[in-house]
Amino acid sequence: xxxxxxxxxxxxxxxxxxxxxxxxxxxxxxxxxxxxxxxxxxxxxxxxxxxxxxxxxxxxxxxxxxxxxxxxxxxxxxxxxxxxxxxxxxxxxxxxxxxxxxxxxxxxxxxxxxxxxxxxxxxxxxxxxxxxxxxxxxxxxxxxxxxxxxxxxxxxxxxxxxxxxxxxxxxxxxxxxxxxxxxxxxxxxxxxxxxxxxxxxxxxxxxxxxxxxxxxxxxxxxxxxxxxxxxxxxxxxxxxxxxxxxxxxxxxxxxxxxxxxxxxxxxxxxxxxxxxxxxxxxxxxxxxxxxxxxxxxxxxxxxxxxxxxxxxxxxxxxxxxxxxxxxxxxxxxxxxxxxxxxxxxxxxxxxxxxxxxxxxxxxxxxxxxxxxxxxxxxxxxxxxxxxxxxxxxxxxxxxxxxxxxxxxxxxxxxxxxxxxxxxxxxxxxxxxxxxxxxxxxxxxxxxxxxxxxxxxxxxxxxxxxxxxxxxxxxxx
Amino acid sequence: xxxxxxxxxxxxxxxxxxxxxxxxxxxxxxxxxxxxxxxxxxxxxxxxxxxxxxxxxxxxxxxxxxxxxxxxxxxxxxxxxxxxxxxxxxxxxxxxxxxxxxxxxxxxxxxxxxxxxxxxxxxxxxxxxxxxxxxxxxxxxxxxxxxxxxxxxxxxxxxxxxxxxxxxxxxxxxxxxxxxxxxxxxxxxxxxxxxxxxxxxxxxxxxxxxxxxxxxxxxxxxxxxxxxxxxxxxxxxxxxxxxxxxxxxxxxxxxxxxxxxxxxxxxxxxxxxxxxxxxxxxxxxxxxxxxx
Numbered sequence: 001x002x003x004x005x006x007x008x009x010x011x012x013x014x015x016x017x018x019x020x021x022x023x024x025x026x027x028x029x030x031x032x033x034x035x036x037x038x039x040x041x042x043x044x045x046x047x048x049x050x051x052x053x054x055x056x057x058x059x060x061x062x063x064x065x066x067x068x069x070x071x072x073x074x075x076x077x078x079x080x081x082x083x084x085x086x087x088x089x090x091x092x093x094x095x096x097x098x099x100x101x102x103x104x105x106x107x108x109x110x111x112x113x114x115x116x117x118x119x120x121x122x123x124x125x126x127x128x129x130x131x132x133x134x135x136x137x138x139x140x141x142x143x144x145x146x147x148x149x150x151x152x153x154x155x156x157x158x159x160x161x162x163x164x165x166x167x168x169x170x171x172x173x174x175x176x177x178x179x180x181x182x183x184x185x186x187x188x189x190x191x192x193x194x195x196x197x198x199x200x201x202x203x204x205x206x207x208x209x210x211x212x213x214x215x216x217x218x219x220x221x222x223x224x225x226x227x228x229x230x231x232x233x234x235x236x237x238x239x240x241x242x243x244x245x246x247x248x249x250x251x252x253x254x255x256x257x258x259x260x261x262x263x264x265x266x267x268x269x270x271x272x273x274x275x276x277x278x279x280x281x282x283x284x285x286x287x288x289x290x291x292x293x294x295x296x297x298x299x300x301x302x303x304x305x306x307x308x309x310x311x312x313x314x315x316x317x318x319x320x321x322x323x324x325x326x327x328x329x330x331x332x333x334x335x336x337x338x339x340x341x342x343x344x345x346x347x348x349x350x351x352x353x354x355x356x357x358x359x360x361x362x363x364x365x366x367x368x369x370x371x372x373x374x375x376x377x378x379x380x381x382x383x384x385x386x387x388x389x390x391x392x393x394x395x396x397x398x399x400x401x402x403x404x405x406x407x408x409x410x411x412x413x414x415x416x417x418x419x420x421x422x423x424x425x426x427x428x429x430x431x432x433x434x435x436x437x438x439x440x441x442x443x444x445x446x447x448x449x450x451x452x453x454x455x456x457x458x459x460x461x462x463x464x465x466x467x468x469x470x471x472x473x474x475x476x
Numbered sequence: 477x478x479x480x481x482x483x484x485x486x487x488x489x490x491x492x493x494x495x496x497x498x499x500x501x502x503x504x505x506x507x508x509x510x511x512x513x514x515x516x517x518x519x520x521x522x523x524x525x526x527x528x529x530x531x532x533x534x535x536x537x538x539x540x541x542x543x544x545x546x547x548x549x550x551x552x553x554x555x556x557x558x559x560x561x562x563x564x565x566x567x568x569x570x571x572x573x574x575x576x577x578x579x580x581x582x583x584x585x586x587x588x589x590x591x592x593x594x595x596x597x598x599x600x601x602x603x604x605x606x607x608x609x610x611x612x613x614x615x616x617x618x619x620x621x622x623x624x625x626x627x628x629x630x631x632x633x634x635x636x637x638x639x640x641x642x643x644x645x646x647x648x649x650x651x652x653x654x655x656x657x658x659x660x661x662x663x664x665x666x667x668x669x670x671x672x673x674x675x676x677x678x679x680x681x682x683x684x685x686x687x688x689x690x691x692x693x694x695x696x697x698x699x700x701x702x703x704x705x706x707x708x709x710x711x712x713x714x715x716x717x718x719x720x721x722x723x724x725x726x727x728x729x730x731x732x733x734x735x736x737x738x739x740x741x742x743x744x745x746x747x748x749x750x751x752x753x754x755x756x757x758x759x760x761x762x763x764x765x766x767x768x
Contacts, residue, residue, distance in 0.1 A: 020477065189480045196484060419645060449486070456491055460498060461644050465636035 001044035003253045004206055005468045011041065016260055020187055027184055031158045034261070038163035042127070045167075049125040052090065057160045059086045060135040064149035064156075067142045076143060083139035087132040094124055099328035127167035129325060129476050131160055133292055138174040140296060147175050155181035164257040168250055168473040170268040170288040177265075185262035190445040195259030197442040197452055202252030203463070204455050206471070209428055210245030211464035212421045213238045219412050221388050224398050228406035232398060239388050240381035241425055244273065246472045247286070252440055267439055271432050272380075274365075276372040278339075278346035281380060289325075293318045308348075315347075316340040326387070326476050331395050335386035342379055420462055427458075492631070499631035505647045506606035510655025512646055513603035514559050517658040518573050526579035529554035531663075532567050533586025534600075536709040540586075540747045542756045543662035549757075550764040556663035558586065562600035563593040564689040568696070569604060569616040575700065576612075582703045584763070585693065587725065588732070589681040589716050594689060595620050602641045605634040666749045667742040671712055677744040679716040686724050694726070703727075705763065710735035710755055712744045734758050 001007050015037045023029035039050055063083040070076050092100075108114070138159075141147040150156050159178045165171075220227055220235030227235070248269040255265045268287050275281035282290050294303075301314045316337070323336020365373060389395040435441035442452060511517045529552060531537050537558025546552055557570055571583065596617055607613040608628045617624040627634040635642050649655075656665075690706075697704045705727040708718060714732045722728050735741075735758070740751030747755055 187477050187480070189477070192480045193483055196487065200487075449490075452487065453490055453494075456487065457494055460491070460494055460632065460636070463636065464639065465633075466639055 001041050002468055002470060003250065003257075004203065004471075007044065011037075012257065012260075019261055024187070027182070028154065030185060030261075031154045031181055034158045034163070035154060035161060038158070038161040038166060041163035042161065042166060045126050046123070049128075052094075052125055052128070053131065053161055056087065056090060056132065056135055057157050059083065060139055060160070061150075061153055061156045063139050064142050065151060067139065068149040080139060080143045084136065087136045091128060091132050094122055094128055096324075096328045097122060124475070126474050130169045130171055131166060133171050133289075134174075135160055137171075137292065137296065138178070141174055147178075150178060150182075152182070162258070162263070164254040164261075164263075165265055168247070168254075168471060168476075169286075170251055170254065170266045171292055172266060172288065173292075177263075180263050188262060191259045191262065194443060194445065195256040197444075197448075198252045198256030198259065198440055200256075200452060200455055200459070201440050201442045202249040202254075202256060204459050205245040205249030205252065205428065207463035207465070208424055208458055209421075210242045210249055210472075211469050212424075212462070213242035213245065214469065215464075216412065216421075217242050217388070221398070224401060227401075227410045227412075228408050229402045229404050230407045231410045231412070232402045234409070236381050236385060240377070240384055243384065243387070243472055244269075245428070250471045250473065271436050273377055273429065274373055274433065274436065275376050276369060278342045278376060278379065281376055282339075282343065289322070293322055297321060312344050315344055319343065329390070330392050331386045331389055334392060334395070335383055338383045338386065339380075342383070346376075424458065424462060495630075495632040499635070502632070502635045502642070502647050503606050503609070505651050506642070509647075509650030510653045511658060512650050512655055514557055514658060514663060515570065515573065515603050515607065517656075517663075518557065518570065518577070519607075521577050524578055526581070527554045528552040528580070529582040529584060530571070530574060530580045531556045531558060531584045531586070532571060533558045533709075534562050534588075534590065535560040536588065536745060537586045538663075538665050539667040539742070540709045540752050540755055541759060542664045542752055544664070545753060545756045546760055546764065547662075549760050552764060554580070554662070556661075556665075558663070559600065559603070561597045563590065563595065563597045564687065564693065565596040565616055565620070566600045566604065568689070568693055569613060571693075571696075572612065572616075580702060582705060583697060584705050584707060586709050587690070587706050587721055587728075588708050588711075589679045589683065589718060591683050591690075591718070591721060591724075592681070592685060592687055594687055602638045605638055605642060608634065664752070666752070667746050668748055669742050670748060671738055671741040671743050673744075674713075674738060676713045676715045677711050682717045683720045683724070690725060705729070707759075708732045710740075710747060710751070712738065712741040729762060731755065731758065731762075 001011060015033070019030055019033055023033050039053075042053065043050055060083055063079050066079045067076055070079060105114075138147070142149050155178070158181050159172075159174065162172075162177075217235055217239035220231060221239065224232055224235070251268040255267070258265045266288050270284040270287065272281050272284035275284055298314055298318045301317060302310060303314065304311045306314070319336040319340030320333060321336070323332045323334070323339070326332045326335070364370075385398050386392075386395045389398055431441040435443070438444075442448065442455065506512070506516065507519075509516075511520070531541050531543070531554065535558065537556060538560055540558070541556050543554050543556050546554065555574075557574060559566065559570065562570070567585065574580070601617065604613060604617070605627055608617065608624065614624065614628055627637065635647075694704055706721070706725040707729045708721065708731055711732050712735075718730065718732065722730065735747065735751055735755055740747055740754055742748040742751070
């Protein structure tokens with residue numbers, strides 16, 4: 001079920017009413033309802049993969065209990081290994097099987113050995129990359145004794161499958177999220193109003209900004225051979241805005257929805273387009289994934305408390321894995337490599353660490369800050385060429401065509417020219433710029449009817465309702 | 477909880493109100509603004525005198541026949557009411573709209589490999605959406621799915637669903653007077669350029685079964701005392717099978733291979749301006765030279 005569908009618009013009020021008015025006084029019943037709702041939500045896409053979620057839940061729940069009881073280090077390692085193997089195994093099979101198979105065959109054929117293999121027609125289960133990371137963090141944290149295993153299976157099921165963030169994050173840590181399933185939830189008017197406004201803001205970013213940019217970006221990327229360099233550069237920027245509007249819009253809807261049920265999810269985006277260096281950008285973009293990699297890969301490798309050379313290696317390892325996490329193809333790995341490279345260059349160049357509000361939120365940026373922000377945006381937008389294209393050849397071909405420096409802008413092969421798009425992107429950036437000390441631009445306990453109404457008007461008037469477009473990160 | 481529900485209903489109420497207001501605004505624009513479709517033009521015709529003929533069909537009529545040339549050569553007055561991507565459902569609706577205002581002696585209906593289509597065309601139906609609240613229009617569509625009642629009764633939804641062709645951009649264009657001057661060419665729309673590929677046109681569609689919508693059209697016209705003639709416009713290097721059209725339809729003429737040279741085609745199914753002129757002359761010779 002998609003957040004931007006009529007199905008969800010019906011589903012959400014039903015769950016909300018049942019949650020607060022029917023089972024509102026009983027935490028256990030609320031959890032059972034959430035599990036049921038989450039499974040219905042997920043089965044809207046493909047019910048068969050519910051067994052996968054259930055299997056992952058059972059294994060990690062069991063491993064968690066065993067880890068708590070077991071004192072022997074070797075046994076504890078074995079249990080952790082089972083959990084890691086199960087989670088990574090599921091991910092590996094569904095996401096990476098064909099990639100490895102094809103590359104092994106190619107590698108062997110390079111040495112003159114040929115194999116006859118058939119790739120499997122595997123459907124990637126939506127959200128698998130997200131919930132496997134969430135459950136992995138649970139068992140790892142128990143292993144590290146940062147967390148006690150729960151023996152409440154229903155609460156654990158709800159933690160794994162919580163529908164607002166099941167399919168594309170934010171990736172929650174058990175330490176922060178699981179306790180919320182044990183405490184009594186009370187309806188908080190302010191939180192619910194903020195939740196509604198966050199959903200509206202998310203819908204604005206998805207339906208108005210991302211989906212409109214998507215038609216330009218898709219046309220240019222899918223037919224890049226026909227367009228000039230200037231148009232291809234425009235395609236890069238459209239895609240950068242699209243991916244931001246799409247993913248951060250999704251996260252806003254997820255967090256806003258969770259607020260309606262008195263859950264607090266972790267903020268996943270903090271205005272990344274206003275970052276002044278690459279390191280800052282990654283602290284603001286997909287924060288829960290970045291921090292997952294930091295805590296479970298970067299720190300165990302030694303983090304930055306090792307030699308400069310080793311730190312660079314560690315950073316590169318994290319970014320390569322991050323690239324591979326996004327997609328099972330070389331262009332994603334290369335995307336991770338470039339991002340890592342940029343991170344290293346920018347981090348070692350600049351010693352200054354910017355906070356989230358780097359410039360006074362009530363003023364325009366200085367020329368220097370504007371230049372830095374623009375530079376980071378352009379760099380990150382261009383890395384997305386490897387993210388958007390389907391292969392390395394295509395990505396380099398796209399770049400080669402940009403390097404031809406033909407400056408005329410082409411007439412695109414699309415029917416609808418959204419002349420309002422650029423002003424609307426500017427409206428979004430303007431609202432975000434002056435809201436950097438808030439979680440999102442409409443964040444306020446006051447109803448602020450006028451501001452919210454304007455956003456609703458924009459959604460109705462300029463939103464893309466022609467087809468329900470899937471969120472981009474669902475493919476990961 | 478009560479104040480939250482009040483807030484939510486306030487937002488929902490506001491949303492509904494905005495949808496109603498926007499629906500009213502957009503519908504008014506599409507009823508009174510500059511013409512963005514032939515439907516708007518036909519409904520707004522001030523001259524109510526009878527004409528000799530109307531030409532009906534898809535883009536193959538829209539770009540293919542020049543009523544001004546027919547009038548210059550024969551003195552017969554008529555209109556080209558061909559609209560892109562229309563099936564018989566939309567054709568029938570447009571004919572009725574025209575007959576609500578004016579009379580015609582003859583209708584010429586273009587038929588081709590699309591003959592068997594028995595439902596509204598997903599693109600051809602879009603210009604009709606602003607008028608769907610009118611029973612006379614709705615009756616043509618309602619039998620083809622529940623979506624039409626949704627478009628009719630959920631305010632503004634049809635303008636969102638078809639935003640590409642009916643959304644804010646189109647409405648503003650119509651409001652600002654940016655429309656088509658159909659009257660100047662009597663409905664004919666010129667198409668420029670010459671076909672790029674010199675190859676046979678082998679469509680997948682064939683004509684094998686009779687389409688009852690055409691029988692309805694014949695019956696309707698008979699009731700109104702209108703003569704109906706069917707024809708197929710030229711194709712470039714056509715290799716399809718439309719032989720059965722002659723057995724399914726009365727007064728049928730096949731012009732599919734009447735224009736052969738590549739320079740007359742904009743693509744394999746559409747004539748360019750030169751081709752339209754040539755085909756109009758052939759059309760005049762066939763239909764108007766025989767009449768007194």
